[in-house]
Amino acid sequence: MKLLLDSSSSLLISLLLAQLPVFTSASPVPQRRPSDMDKLSNQTKNLMKITQELLREHAFDSDVEPHRFRSLPEMSNRSANDLNNLELKPTLSQLHADLKLYEHHFEWLNRVSKRHHHPAVPKLVEMIREMKSLITMLHRQMLRVEAPRLTPATPSLPPHLPDQFDVLQSSHELLQHFKLFCDWAYRAFITLKPKVSTVQ
Secondary structure, three states, rough: OOOHHHOOOOOHHHHHHHHHHHHHHHHHOOOOOHHHHHHHHHHHHHHHHHHHHHHHHHOOOOOOOOOOOOOOOOOOOOHHHHHOOOOHHHHHHHHHHHHHHHHHHHHHHHHHHHOOOOOOOOHHHHHHHHHHHHHHHHHHHHHHHOOOOOOOOOOOOOOOOOOOOHHHHHHHHHHHHHHHHHHHHHHHHHHHHHHHHHHH
């Protein structure tokens, strides 16, 4: 009788052990939560996608008058080679100030586009909304690492746009410039990600 019980127990244990791989594979693999820097880079990538869509949908073939907006952040001095030398706090502060400046420019563009009933207005509104979201997320990250908030430069905006041609030129210049900024900011957030853990 004892031998029969022992055999039954051994058989039961063997069956349970055989089922272990099934139980293990059936249990869901916990998803890694994206970090704050991941969220920033993803949101920047989303903004870049919207910018590219606006440029494609409302392509402008003629030559655009350069430097119409002299207060835009300078991009010519930001190269891929500089990314490895970025410092966390100053870079986050500068990106925040730059985004606030772009926000002013695109809100102005949205106002003048509405006056001319430009077809890009709904997409432009979506872009500004996503930009505000990125600014808020970035500000939260700055608070966590105690990065100072810079005062954005005063935007130098044209006092008025006389016709729709000028609206097209202005939108094209702003979008092209912002696309370059988003590309650089996206790379900067990815580069800075490992440096956040050393500060927090």
